[in-house]
Amino acid sequence: MTNYSPKEIESKWQAAWENTQIHKAIDFDNKPKYYSLVMFPYPSGDLHMGHMRVYTISDVISRHRRMCGFNVLNPMGFDAFGLPAENAAIERKTHPKQWTQKNIDYMKNQQLKRMGTSYDWDREVVSCNSDYYKWTQWLFLQFYKNKIAYQKEAPVNWCPKCQTVLANEQVEDGMCWRHDDTLVERKMMRQWFLKITQYAEELLNDLDKLQGWPERVKLMQKNWIGKSVGAELAFSIVGHENLKIPVFTTRPDTAFGITYLVVAPEYSLISKLTLPENKDKVEEYIKKAGHLTEIERLAENKEKTGVPLGTFAINPFTNEKIPIWTSDYVVLDYGTGAVMGVPAHDERDFEFAKKFNLPIQQVISPDGLTRNLDEAFTASGIMINSGSFNGLSNEEGKIKITEHAAKNNCGSFRVTYRLRDWLISRQRYWGAPIPVIYCDSCGVVAVSENELPVLLPEEDIEFTGLGGSPLLRASDWLNTKCPSCKKNAKRETDTMDTFICSSYYYLRYADAKNNKEAFEKKKVNYWLPVDQYVGGIEHAILHLLYSRFFTKALRDFGLLNFDEPFTNLLSQGMVTMFSPKEGKIAKMSKSKGNVVGTSEFFDQYGADAARLFILFASPPEQEVEWSTQGAIGQYRFLERVWRLFFNLRENTSLFLFDKFIEINIEEPVLKDLYRVANYTIKTVSEDISKEKYTFNTAIARMTELVNSMYKFIIGKTSYNDIEKQVLSFSITNLLKLLAPFAPHITEELWERLSGSYSVHQQKWPTYDEAALITDEIQLVIQIGGKKIDVLTTKKGLPQKDLEIMALNQERVKLRLDGKELVKVVVVPDKIVNIVVK
RNA sequence: GCCCUUGUGGCGGAAUGGUAGACGCAACGGACUUAAAAUCCGUUGGUUUGAACAAAGCCGUGCCAGUUCGAGUCUGGCCAAGGGCACCA
Numbered sequence: 024m025t026n027y028s029p030k031e032i033e034s035k036w037q038a039a040w041e042n043t044q045i046h047k048a049i050d051f052d053n054k055p056k057y058y059s060l061v062m063f064p065y066p067s068g069d070l071h072m073g074h075m076r077v078y079t080i081s082d083v084i085s086r087h088r089r090m091c092g093f094n095v096l097n098p099m100g101f102d103a104f105g106l107p108a109e110n111a112a113i114e115r116k117t118h119p120k121q122w123t124q125k126n127i128d129y130m131k132n133q134q135l136k137r138m139g140t141s142y143d144w145d146r147e148v149v150s151c152n153s154d155y156y157k158w159t160q161w162l163f164l165q166f167y168k169n170k171i172a173y174q175k176e177a178p179v180n181w182c183p184k185c186q187t188v189l190a191n192e193q194v195e196d197g198m199c200w201r202h203d204d205t206l207v208e209r210k211m212m213r214q215w216f217l218k219i220t221q222y223a224e225e226l227l228n229d230l231d232k233l234q235g236w237p238e239r240v241k242l243m244q245k246n247w248i249g250k251s252v253g254a255e256l257a258f259s260i261v262g263h264e265n266l267k268i269p270v271f272t273t274r275p276d277t278a279f280g281i282t283y284l285v286v287a288p289e290y291s292l293i294s295k296l297t298l299p300e301n302k303d304k305v306e307e308y309i310k311k312a313g314h315l316t317e318i319e320r321l322a323e324n325k326e327k328t329g330v331p332l333g334t335f336a337i338n339p340f341t342n343e344k345i346p347i348w349t350s351d352y353v354v355l356d357y358g359t360g361a362v363m364g365v366p367a368h369d370e371r372d373f374e375f376a377k378k379f380n381l382p383i384q385q386v387i388s389p390d391g392l393t394r395n396l397d398e399a400f401t402a403s404g405i406m407i408n409s410g411s412f413n414g415l416s417n418e419e420g421k422i423k424i425t426e427h428a429a430k431n432n433c434g435s436f437r438v439t440y441r442l443r444d445w446l447i448s449r450q451r452y453w454g455a456p457i458p459v460i461y462c463d464s465c466g467v468v469a470v471s472e473n474e475l476p477v478l479l480p481e482e483d484i485e486f487t488g489l490g491g492s493p494l495l496r497a498s499d500w501l502n503t504k505c506p507s508c509k510k511n512a513k514r515e516t517d518t519m520d521t522f523i524c525s526s527y528y529y530l531r532y533a534d535a536k537n538n539k540e541a542f543e544k545k546k547v548n549y550w551l552p553v554d555q556y557v558g559g560i561e562h563a564i565l566h567l568l569y570s571r572f573f574t575k576a577l578r579d580f581g582l583l584n585f586d587e588p589f590t591n592l593l594s595q596g597m598v599t600m601f602s603p604k605e606g607k608i609a610k611m612s613k614s615k616g617n618v619v620g621t622s623e624f625f626d627q628y629g630a631d632a633a634r635l636f637i638l639f640a641s642p643p644e645q646e647v648e649w650s651t652q653g654a655i656g657q658y659r660f661l662e663r664v665w666r667l668f669f670n671l672r673e674n675t676s677l678f679l680f681d682k683f684i685e686i687n688i689e690e691p692v693l694k695d696l697y698r699v700a701n702y703t704i705k706t707v708s709e710d711i712s713k714e715k716y717t718f719n720t721a722i723a724r725m726t727e728l729v730n731s732m733y734k735f736i737i738g739k740t741s742y743n744d745i746e747k748q749v750l751s752f753s754i755t756n757l758l759k760l761l762a763p764f765a766p767h768i769t770e771e772l773w774e775r776l777s778g779s780y781s782v783h784q785q786k787w788p789t790y791d792e793a794a795l796i797t798d799e800i801q802l803v804i805q806i807g808g809k810k811i812d813v814l815t816t817k818k819g820l821p822q823k824d825l826e827i828m829a830l831n832q833e834r835v836k837l838r839l840d841g842k843e844l845v846k847v848v849v850v851p852d853k854i855v856n857i858v859v860k
Numbered sequence: 861g862c863c864c865u866u867g868u869g870g871c872g873g874a875a876u877g878g879u880a881g882a883c884g885c886a887a888c889g890g891a892c893u894u895a896a897a898a899u900c901c902g903u904u905g906g907u908u909u910g911a912a913c914a915a916a917g918c919c920g921u922g923c924c925a926g927u928u929c930g931a932g933u934c935u936g937g938c939c940a941a942g943g944g945c946a947c948c949a
Binding site for chain 1: 861863864865866871872873874878879882883884885886899900901928929930931943944945947948949
């Protein structure tokens with residue numbers, strides 16, 4: 024017997040798989056297709072055990088589905104544009120491209136392949152290569168043509184560390200998502216946006232179609248989209264007969280209680296609406312508000328501030344003059360950028376009115392009475408002080424008031440979303456250039472499709488990190504001719520958010536080498552949607568929302584035929600470990616100083632053991648704490664499998680055997696082993712299915728089978744024919760069941776067992792239903808629901824017999840003495856519960 | 861503040877409303893060995909009675925109620941931890 028040497032066999036089989044191309048996905052194959060996808064990584068340079076998890080989960084699924092007879096697409100690529108490469112360039116004076124390429128080579132060959140993953144590398148995509156970003160740019164042009172990409176001047180989030188603007192989704196608690204210590208600043212800038220809000224309703228509604236998504240992810244998206252139903256009311260302005268201020272409200276029922284209006288400091292009409300004598304104060308206020316960081320503006324207990332503009336509006340319901348104010352508690356890009364102030368029934372308005380002594384008019388009451396309010400009354404109630412609407416419930420009032428406003432031309436029903444348009448320009452070099460040219464005579468002109476790609480200039484670029492994007496100084500590149508009038512013009516220097524690249528990579532995999540189009544429609548419609556997507560919860564909104572939006576927009580452009588890109592989603596939990604820096608268990612990451620590298624462990628114990636541990640230690644959605652001790656435990660399990668195999672081969676001339684045993688097995692211990700083997704096939708198959716994905720219990724069941732086999736063979740050196748069959752059956756099927764989890768050791772043992780290649784091309788086993796039937800059961804006897812005794816009896820006895828048997832047990836009799844028997848509940852073959860008084 | 865999720869041994873975690881703690885880690889004991897490591901076989905929730913390595917009892921799934929013959933599992937309330945949103949009108 025040789026020793027189990029993972030290092031040797033793992034590299035041997037990795038080479039064999041590559042040479043024989045057994046993981047190739049075939050376009051339009053006869054077998055049913057299965058698209059298994061894992062979120063492609065950013066090539067940061069070094070994967071650690073924390074990264075292993077997602078690839079392992081996805082690989083187990085891919086390998087299992089192949090054995091089940093699917094034509095599996097399991098691709099891999101790199102999300103290769105982005106800031107770290109550029110920052111590395113600034114620090115180390117290398118080019119971002121070289122840095123990125125070096126990292127990709129290392130991750131691909133030294134890490135992903137060594138883990139035993141089964142990717143079809145022929146379909147690799149690298150988003151920073153021009154044969155990929157050409158299509159990123161082409162898609163941008165489609166968005167532009169369809170008026171979904173547009174420019175606007177807007178208050179944007181600026182990260183001083185990234186030196187660029189960020190999308191809303193990329194700001195967390197007022198901090199940059201990449202720098203949780205860096206406050207995002209607010210700036211007014213002219214920027215490129217994608218009109219994701221046009222799809223808000225569909226993005227929300229189609230969440231219901233995503234039966235295979237975790238509820239929490241759908242809920243997060245729902246909250247992010249943030250639909251509110253209400254009304255828009257328009258207010259005339261005293262002295263400006265042709266102007267109106269529209270406001271959005273969810274409480275039109277409180278219209279009679281409006282005592283003022285507030286507009287955002289950035290509101291476009293603000294200077295027009297400001298009286299000369301208020302001008303200085305208002306301008307000063309606007310300036311101050313503009314300088315606040317997001318966190319200061321949103322601070323929870325921040326006292327309300329604001330100044331009056333001096334002009335008045337008319338409340339169309341009461342015909343009263345109400346003052347117009349500006350305050351930073353109103354944000355420009357939600358609703359209409361203006362709100363109606365109803366202090367009696369809104370906490371924020373109440374606070375504002377108290378501070379500035381504005382009138383408070385109660386119009387909703389729980390009991391119909393008016394009283395002095397100490398705080399805003401925000402609950403439901405009856406309408407009062409509301410003219411002809413008095414006495415209505417406020418819910419009815421919402422409808423009646425809006426209808427009334429519509430009739431009088433000062434309002435309508437309206438729905439608003441919290442979702443904002445996606446800001447996609449970035450003031451950085453290492454991204455796909457936005458294919459647009461600025462011409463003094465023609466204005467904004469799109470680069471024509473046959474001029475693509477707009478290549479990133481690579482020569483003579485200096486990375487200093489100062490003075491904005493290096494593209495601003497690449498004069499040969501920057502200065503160009505206008506596509507329409509041929510006069511001198513300048514290129515757009517902003518590049519695209521890298522989330523654009525990752526919003527369609529899963530489509531490109533279907534046709535990765537196509538140099539004529541982004542993808543052939545037929546191929547995309549064949550492979551997509553993705554059957555199983557695996558990735559981290561951190562993309563619950565970001566990448567997953569953007570990709571859903573892309574799919575819907577591309578469908579509307581006629582490029583594909585489906586509504587949702589990812590049918591099933593598995594959000595795996597993070598890998599944690601004790602961090603000495605934080606003094607607690609934390610997500611494994613370089614910055615927290617708690618990473619465990621892959622190479623050392625692979626060298627000593629093998630990728631198979633690492634894969635098993637990471638799957639075994641907890642269910643996939645939960646966190647898992649890395650423990651090298653625990654992983655060694657799985658290495659020991661593999662050694663046990665290895666030794667068991669050679670022990671049996673020496674003593675029983677083990678052979679490939681996967682037929683069911685038809686004759687009745689007499690020997691009870693052997694019969695039980697056969698039952699356990701079949702039970703293992705059943706449960707592992709269930710645990711690995713998409714309804715469960717409980718790889719931890721699947722591995723536990725296989726461990727139990729191995730333990731049972733050890734118990735069976737202990738002290739035995741010779742075996743009869745039927746024993747040889749049962750043992751061969753158990754080993755043959757164990758190797759197949761274990762193959763997706765531990766692909767190398769099973770391949771090696773399979774070759775030794777069968778002399779053939781490959782275990783990964785075997786059919787997934789089925790189990791012998793008859794073997795699972797036992798003729799004895801454990802009957803539990805309870806008194807008042809508490810376990811008293813357990814009897815082993817024949818299966819299928821009548822209820823009455825079980826009851827008599829239970830009542831005759833000594834331990835039962837002892838306890839029933841002097842008590843009154845109320846009733847006996849019998850669950851056949853399971854339990855007898857005796858109820859006493 | 862609003863919404864969601866999770867609370868089970870020393871630890872990670874198992875349990876279609878029916879024997880709580882599968883499987884693994886750690887710990888301990890035995891066999892093998894000159895010895896150690898490795899391996900194989902066991903023990904391991906707490907507690908009480910008992911001379912006992914015999915045997916038996918009681919308690920136990922965050923806390924308090926409820927439904928049920930029976931609750932880790934279902935319902936309501938509370939506590940704690942984690943996550944999402946947040947001056948969104």
